[in-house]
Amino acid sequence: MQPDTAAVLRYLTDLQARITGRVEALDGGARFVTDRWQRPGGGGGESRVLAGGALLEQGGVGFSHVTGDSLPASATQSRPELAGAAFEAMGVSLVFHPLNPYVPTTHMNVRFFIATPAGQAPAWWFGGGFDLTPYYPFHEDVLDWHRTARATCRPFGADVYPRYKDWCDRYFFLRHRNETRGVGGLFFDDLAEWGFERSFAFQRAVGDAFLDAWLPIAARRRALAYGEREREFQLYRRGRYVEFNLVFDRGTHFGLQSGGRTESILMSLPPLVRWRYGWEPAPGSPEARLYSDYLAPHDWLAGEPD
Numbered sequence: 352m353q354p355d356t357a358a359v360l361r362y363l364t365d366l367q368a369r370i371t372g373r374v375e376a377l378d379g380g381a382r383f384v385t386d387r388w389q390r391p392g393g394g395g396g397e398s399r400v401l402a403g404g405a406l407l408e409q410g411g412v413g414f415s416h417v418t419g420d421s422l423p424a425s426a427t428q429s430r431p432e433l434a435g436a437a438f439e440a441m442g443v444s445l446v447f448h449p450l451n452p453y454v455p456t457t458h459m460n461v462r463f464f465i466a467t468p469a470g471q472a473p474a475w476w477f478g479g480g481f482d483l484t485p486y487y488p489f490h491e492d493v494l495d496w497h498r499t500a501r502a503t504c505r506p507f508g509a510d511v512y513p514r515y516k517d518w519c520d521r522y523f524f525l526r527h528r529n530e531t532r533g534v535g536g537l538f539f540d541d542l543a544e545w546g547f548e549r550s551f552a553f554q555r556a557v558g559d560a561f562l563d564a565w566l567p568i569a570a571r572r573r574a575l576a577y578g579e580r581e582r583e584f585q586l587y588r589r590g591r592y593v594e595f596n597l598v599f600d601r602g603t604h605f606g607l608q609s610g611g612r613t614e615s616i617l618m619s620l621p622p623l624v625r626w627r628y629g630w631e632p633a634p635g636s637p638e639a640r641l642y643s644d645y646l647a648p649h650d651w652l653a654g655e656p657d
Contacts, residue, residue, distance in 0.1 A: 354475045354547045356439070359463045360416060362551075363443045366461070366558045367414045370445065371399050373562055377570065378406040388612045393418035394439075400618055406454070406573055410447040411618035415440070422466050430541065436468040442479070443558065446619040447565070452585035453572040455485035455492070455533070456592060458619070459561040461554050475547075477554045478540035480515065481561045482523050483568075484533030484592060486585045487637055488645050492568045493534045497651045499564035500537050503556050505657070507549070515539045520648035525595055530646040532595050536564075584638050586625035593620055 371383045381404030389395040396415035401407050422438040442462030449456065461479035468474075483496050497516070504512035519538035524531050537557060542550045596603050596619055603616055632638035 354463075354465065355551075356441075356463070356465070359551065359554075360441060362555060362558070363414055363416075363441055363461070363463075367397070367399065367412050367443050370443075370562060371401075371412050373566065374401070374407070374410065374412075374447070377566060378404040380405060381407070383410075383412065386614075388614075390417050390612060392420075396612070398612075398614070398618060402622065404450070406449060406451075406569060408448050408450040409622040410445070412443065412445040413618065414443050417441075422464075430466075430474070433466040433468060433474060436466040436474075438467070439465045444619070448589070448621045449569065449573070451573050451575060452486045452577050452581040453489075453575040454569050455483050455488075455565075455572075456589070456621075457481065457483050457565050459558070461558040463554070475543060476540070477542040477550045479554060479557055480519055480536060480538035481557065481564065482519055482533055482536035482538070483565070484588075485645070486588050486641065487581065488534065488641060489568075489572070492571070493645070493651055495567065496534065496536065496564050498655075499560055501652060501657065503560040504537070506556070507545075507553050509657070511553075512537075517648070523595065525591060525599070527598075528591065528594075530591075530642070531648060532591060534645055534651070535648070583625060586623055587627055587630065588641075589621040589624045590626055593624055596620060 375382055378401070381401050383399040383401045386398045386400065387395065388398065394415070394417035396413060396417070398411060398413045400409070400411045402409045404410075418437075418439045420437050422433055422436045440462065442460060444460040444462070446458045447456060459479075459481040461477075463475070463477050465473050465475045481500075483493070485492070500516065501512040504515065515537045516535060519535045520531060522538045523533065523535065542553065545553070603619070632642060
């Protein structure tokens with residue numbers, strides 16, 4: 352069955368609109384600024400950025416639909432035979448950097464690729480996921496996050512959540528720090544073996560579940576009182592987010608390598624970051640607890656009935 356790219360496009364543009372609308376409603380005043388752009392190599396997109404809100408210090412929800420003559424290596428790490436093929440790529444990607452240090456940063460992406468090597472039939476696949484990066488974790492929030500992820504995967508098979516949860520832990524890992532970026536979630540790529548309809552249904556399930564996973568956490572924590580100590584730690588830990596996105600993130604690399612729009616690619620970076628040489632948390636402190644209890648792969652739902 353040939354992929355229905357028009358249906359994927361309709362879903363993605365609607366997803367961007369739904370997410371920005373619900374986040375604006377929760378923020379209570381700030382609005383996303385819309386920035387439409389064209390890519391010289393083919394295609395374009397729409398970036399929506401909210402800054403200075405009561406909930407989000409900065410957040411971006413980007414839609415892109417681009418084409419090109421040569422698929423960059425960042426998109427073909429597991430399929431080298433497609434390197435250099437003509438391509439069409441579309442997706443929605445977001446990163447939210449909250450103001451309150453007790454509200455976790457979060458990321459979500461859903462994407463669809465078609466590659467057409469010279470003289471060969473087109474190859475297509477879906478990818479995406481969502482993950483959570485807290486600064487002061489609440490265990491109930493981490494459990495709720497993963498319960499939503501597991502429930503999202505359940506209709507597609509009992510092995511799907513464990514497989515994509517493990518992939519997320521391995522992907523969002525800062526090897527030079529020997530720590531995960533946060534507490535994980537879901538990550539999948541190269542999804543085509545289920546056929547188009549089922550693979551597209553899974554992409555929609557992931558995209559639709561994101562707000563159900565993050566908004567309740569944000570609503571619970573946004574009004575908690577914090578001081579300079581918590582704010583400084585948040586800014587310090589945001590540096591890890593920058594390290595991952597610039598050094599490891601395949602989406603960032605794909606955008607830059609394919610001649611994408613730099614402003615839209617880098618809107619995932621936080622607006623303020625603090626770098627502190629050789630800093631270590633005080634033993635037994637809430638900051639130390641993040642390192643000791645949360646920045647390693649963990650089976651958060653162990654023992655819970657599925």
